Amino acid sequence: MKRPALLLALCAPLAEAAPLTAEQQPLNLHAIGMFFVFVLATLAITWWAARRTRSAADFYSAGGGISGFQNGLAIAGDYMSAATLLGLSSLVFARGYDGFVYIIGFFVGWPIVTFLMAERLRNLGRYTFADIVSYRLDQTRVRSFAALGSLTVVCCYLVVQMVGAGQLIKLLFGLDYSTAVVVVGALMLVYVIFGGMLATTWVQITKAVLLLGGGTTLAVLALARFDFSFETLAEQAVALHASGAQIMGPGSLLADPINAVSLSLGLVFGIAGLPHILMRFFTVPNAREARRSVLFATLFIGFFFLVVCALGYSAIVIVGGDPQYFVDGKLGGALIGGGNMVAMHLAKAVGGDLFLGFLSAVAFATILAVVAGLALAGASAISHDLYASVLKKGRANEKDEMRVSRIATVAIGMVAIGLGILFEQMNIAFLVGLTFGVAASANFPVLIMAMYWDGLTTRGAVYGGLAGLISALALVIGSPSVWVGVLGHAEALFPYDQPALFSMPLAFVTIVLVSKLDRSKRAQAERAAYADQFVRAQTGFGAAAASSH
Amino acid sequence: MSSHANHALTCALIRSNPKFQRLARRRARLAWALSALVLALYYSFIMLVAFAPGWLHLPLYAGSHLSLGLPLGAALILLCWLLTAWYVRSANLHFDAISAQILEESQV
Numbered sequence: 001m002k003r004p005a006l007l008l009a010l011c012a013p014l015a016e017a018a019p020l021t022a023e024q025q026p027l028n029l030h031a032i033g034m035f036f037v038f039v040l041a042t043l044a045i046t047w048w049a050a051r052r053t054r055s056a057a058d059f060y061s062a063g064g065g066i067s068g069f070q071n072g073l074a075i076a077g078d079y080m081s082a083a084t085l086l087g088l089s090s091l092v093f094a095r096g097y098d099g100f101v102y103i104i105g106f107f108v109g110w111p112i113v114t115f116l117m118a119e120r121l122r123n124l125g126r127y128t129f130a131d132i133v134s135y136r137l138d139q140t141r142v143r144s145f146a147a148l149g150s151l152t153v154v155c156c157y158l159v160v161q162m163v164g165a166g167q168l169i170k171l172l173f174g175l176d177y178s179t180a181v182v183v184v185g186a187l188m189l190v191y192v193i194f195g196g197m198l199a200t201t202w203v204q205i206t207k208a209v210l211l212l213g214g215g216t217t218l219a220v221l222a223l224a225r226f227d228f229s230f231e232t233l234a235e236q237a238v239a240l241h242a243s244g245a246q247i248m249g250p251g252s253l254l255a256d257p258i259n260a261v262s263l264s265l266g267l268v269f270g271i272a273g274l275p276h277i278l279m280r281f282f283t284v285p286n287a288r289e290a291r292r293s294v295l296f297a298t299l300f301i302g303f304f305f306l307v308v309c310a311l312g313y314s315a316i317v318i319v320g321g322d323p324q325y326f327v328d329g330k331l332g333g334a335l336i337g338g339g340n341m342v343a344m345h346l347a348k349a350v351g352g353d354l355f356l357g358f359l360s361a362v363a364f365a366t367i368l369a370v371v372a373g374l375a376l377a378g379a380s381a382i383s384h385d386l387y388a389s390v391l392k393k394g395r396a397n398e399k400d401e402m403r404v405s406r407i408a409t410v411a412i413g414m415v416a417i418g419l420g421i422l423f424e425q426m427n428i429a430f431l432v433g434l435t436f437g438v439a440a441s442a443n444f445p446v447l448i449m450a451m452y453w454d455g456l457t458t459r460g461a462v463y464g465g466l467a468g469l470i471s472a473l474a475l476v477i478g479s480p481s482v483w484v485g486v487l488g489h490a491e492a493l494f495p496y497d498q499p500a501l502f503s504m505p506l507a508f509v510t511i512v513l514v515s516k517l518d519r520s521k522r523a524q525a526e527r528a529a530y531a532d533q534f535v536r537a538q539t540g541f542g543a544a545a546a547s548s549h
Numbered sequence: 550m551s552s553h554a555n556h557a558l559t560c561a562l563i564r565s566n567p568k569f570q571r572l573a574r575r576r577a578r579l580a581w582a583l584s585a586l587v588l589a590l591y592y593s594f595i596m597l598v599a600f601a602p603g604w605l606h607l608p609l610y611a612g613s614h615l616s617l618g619l620p621l622g623a624a625l626i627l628l629c630w631l632l633t634a635w636y637v638r639s640a641n642l643h644f645d646a647i648s649a650q651i652l653e654e655s656q657v
Contacts, residue, residue, distance in 0.1 A: 097605070097616070097618055097619070097622075100619070100622050101594075101595075101622070104591070104594070104622055104625055104626060105591075107626055107629065108588075108591045108629060110633070111583070111584075111587045111629045111630075111633045111636075112584050112588070114636055114637065115579075115580040115581075115583045115587075115636050116580055116581075116584055119640065230615055231613060231614065231615060234613070234615045235614045237614075238614050245614070248606060248614065248615065248618065248619065249602055249603075249605045249606030249616050250598040250599075250602035250606075250618065251602075253598075260595070260599070261595070264591075264595065268588075268591075287640075288640075288641050291636075291637045291641060292637060294633070294637075295633055295634055295637045298629075298630050298633050299630060302626045302627070302629070302630050306623060306626065531564060532556075532560040534564075535560045535564060535569075538569065538572060538573050538576070538648065539563065539648040539651055539652055540648065541559070541560070541652060541655075542556065
C-alpha cells in the first residue's frame with residue numbers, strides 16, 4: 001500500500017506527469033472553439049505588447065510598470081499550473097484529507113517568500129535573480145552558476161509542462177500528441193519573442209482570471225448539489241468512498257515521514273528558487289508593490305487551493321457515484337481518461353458539455369501561460385547572465401542583447417518541443433522532484449545567503465550552489481523513481497524520491513564552510529561590500545526604477 | 550568627486566543614521582519572527598498528521614461527518630495569509646515611511 005500511495009503523491013503536483021493511459025478522444029469542438037478565442041485574445045495582447053517592448057528593460061521586466069495587483073494575479077498564474085486544478089483535485093478525490101495536507105504544503109512557502117525575500121528581490125535585482133546573487137560577488141563565476149541553476153530548473157519544468165500539455169490536449173481536444181506539443185511550443189515562442197515580459201504577464205493575468213473564475217464556478221455548481229451544506233457533502237462522501245470515514249482525516253500519505261519531510265522542504269523552499277517566479281518581482285515599480293503583489297498572489301493561491309479541495313470532495317460523490325465516468329461503467333474502477341480527469345468529469349456532470357469545453361480550454365491556456373513564463377526566464381538567464389555579463393563582461397549593447405534573448409527563446413522552444421516529443425512515453429514524475437529539488441537546494445540557498453549573510457564569498461556561493469545542484473541531481477537519479485522506475489535496476493541506490501532534506505543542508509553547509517575558509521583578498525572585499533548592499537536592501541537606495549512609458 | 554565615491558559616502562551616511570539601524574532591527578525581528586511562526590505552525594500540523602492522526606479524525610461536533618482536521622487545515626491557510634497581510638501592512642505603512650525619511654535626511 002505504501003508504494004502506490006507515495007507514487008501518487010509524487011505525481012500529483014503535476015497531473016501532466018500522470019500515468020500515460022490517455023487515449024486519444026474524439027475532437028471536442030466546444031473546447032477547441034473556446035481555446036481558439038483565448039488564442040486570438042492572447043495574440044492581440046502580444047501585438048499590443050510588442051509595440052511597447054523596445055528596450056531590454058521592457059523585454060525582461062515589462063519596464064517595471066506592472067502594478068502590485070496585476071503582478072499578484074500573474075504570480076498566482078505562474079504558480080497555478082493545470083496540475084493544481086487537475087492533479088490536486090484528483091488527489092483529494094482519491095485520498096481525501098491526505099490530498100488536503102499535500103495542498104497546504106504547496107501553500108506555506110508563500111508567506112516565507114513575503115517576509116524574507118519580496119522586498120530584497122525588488123531592491124537588489126533588475127532582470128534575473130543572478131543580479132542579486134552576483135551583486136557584490138564575481139560576476140563571471142557567480143552568474144555562470146546562477147544561469148546553470150536557472151536553466152536546469154527551467155528545462156526540467158518545461159519538459160514536464162510540455163509532456164503534460166501533449167497528454168492533456170490529446171485527451172481533452174482529441175488532437176494528436178506531437179501536434180499539441182508543437183502548437184504549445186509555437187504559441188509560447190510568439191508571446192515571448194514579440195511581446196517579452198509585458199505580453200507574458202498579461203497572458204498570465206488573463207489565464208489566472210479564467211482559472212480562478214472557472215474553478216470557482218465549478219465549485220459553486222458542485223456545492224449547489226449539496227445545498228451548500230458541507231455536512232451533507234461529508235455524509236454522502238463518507239458513504240460513497242471506498243475508504244469511508246478515513247477520507248476525513250490523515251491516511252497513509254505520511255507513511256514514510258522522511259520522504260514526506262523532504263518533499264515538504266522541497267515544496268516550501270523550492271518556490272523561492274523558481275526563476276520564473278522570482279522574475280516577477282522585477283516587473284513592479286518598487287518594494288512596496290512587490291510586497292503587495294505577493295499579498296494578492298497568496299490570497300488568490302490560498303483561495304484557489306481551498307476551492308480545489310472542495311472540488312475533490314464534491315467529486316467523490318458526483319463523479320464517484322456515477323458509473324458513466326468509469327471504464328466499462330464499473331464504479332470504483334479506473335476513471336475514463338486516467339486518474340487525473342476528476343475535475344473535468346465534474347465539470348461535465350454539473351455544467352454539461354459546454355462547461356467541460358470551457359474548462360478544457362482553461363487547462364490548455366494554463367499550460368501555455370506557464371511555459372511562456374518559463375521560456376522567458378530561461379532566455380533571460382542566457383542573454384542577460386551568460387551573454388551580456390559573462391561573455392561580454394557587461395559591455396554588450398542593448399540591441400545585441402535583445403537579439404540574443406530572442407535567439408535563446410527560439411533555442412529553448414526547440415529544446416522544449418524536442419524533449420516533449422522524446423519523453424512522450426516516459427513517466428516523468430521524477431522531473432518534478434528534480435525541479436523543486438534543484439530550486440530548493442541550489443538556487444534558494446545561494447540567493448538567501450547572498451541577501452542575508454555578509455560572510456558570503458564567490459567561492460562559497462559557487463561551490464555551495466554546485467554541491468546543492470549536483471547532490472540533488474545525483475539523489476534523484478539514484479532514487480526509486482529513476483534508478484528503478486526509469487532505468488530498470490532492481491534496487492534503488494538512495495531510498496527516497498525527494499532530495500531536498502539532504503541536498504539543501506549540504507548546500508548551506510558548503511556555502512558557510514567554503515566562505516569561512518576563503519582567505520583571498522577578493523573575499524575580504526566581498527564581505528566588506530555587504531554593508532552597502534544592506535543599505536540598498538533596506539531602503540531601495542540605488543535600486544532600479546521603473547522605466548517611463 | 551566620482552559618482553561611485555559619492556554613492557559610498559551616502560551609504561555610510563545612511564548606515565550611521567540611528568533611524569536606519571532601528572529600521573533594520575525592527576524589520577529583521579518582524580520578518581524572522583513571522584517566518585519562524587509560519588514554519589512552526591506548518592510543521593506542528595505535519596507532526597499532528599504523522600503522530601496524532603486520530604485527533605484530526607475527531608468529529609467537528611457530535612454526530613458530524615466533518616472532521617476537526619478540515620477546519621484546522623483551512624484555518625492554517627487563512628492564518629498564513631493573515632500573517633502575510635500583517636507583514637505587508639507594517640512594511641508598507643511604517644517601514645517605507647521611515648526609509649523615505651532616512652533617504653531624505655541623507656539628501657538623495
